[in-house]
Amino acid sequence: xxxLFRSCAQGETPSAxxxxxxxxxxxxxxxxxxxxxxxxxHERFQEFTKAKNKQAALQSLKRRKFYExxxxxxxxxxxxxHIQEEKLLETHLTHLGDRKQIKGNLKGSSVNTKIKSSKSKxxxx
Numbered sequence: 001x002x003x004l005f006r007s008c009a010q011g012e013t014p015s016a017x018x019x020x021x022x023x024x025x026x027x028x029x030x031x032x033x034x035x036x037x038x039x040x041x042h043e044r045f046q047e048f049t050k051a052k053n054k055q056a057a058l059q060s061l062k063r064r065k066f067y068e069x070x071x072x073x074x075x076x077x078x079x080x081x082h083i084q085e086e087k088l089l090e091t092h093l094t095h096l097g098d099r100k101q102i103k104g105n106l107k108g109s110s111v112n113t114k115i116k117s118s119k120s121k122x123x124x125x
Contacts, residue, residue, distance in 0.1 A: 020085050027078050034071045038064055 041064035048057035 016088055017085070020081055020088065024078065024081050024085075027074050027081070031071060031074050031078070034067050034074065038067045038071065041067065 041060050045057050045060040045064065048054075048060055
């Protein structure tokens, strides 16, 4: 998809979040460029229509339609990337939640063992 995931310089591989961010930025740039081209073709169509140049006007309309289709595809790519970002964030948050739960369980178990050991010392005296 537009050469998005090329390896970084110096052999580093970017994280998934960074790749998605770069892809989204590139798609936004492509969207802006396509919108400019669509507006240019619309102006050209109007000029050709005023000059009564039907063939050039039809070609301009065809190019404009082509750019609009491409713009729609870019929009679907952006939606797909947005969904991937949400899934990545959700996975990250659940992973952090699991980590915190495990850490809490470990702290709780260490407290329990300290309490048990202190009780056994008290009972032994």
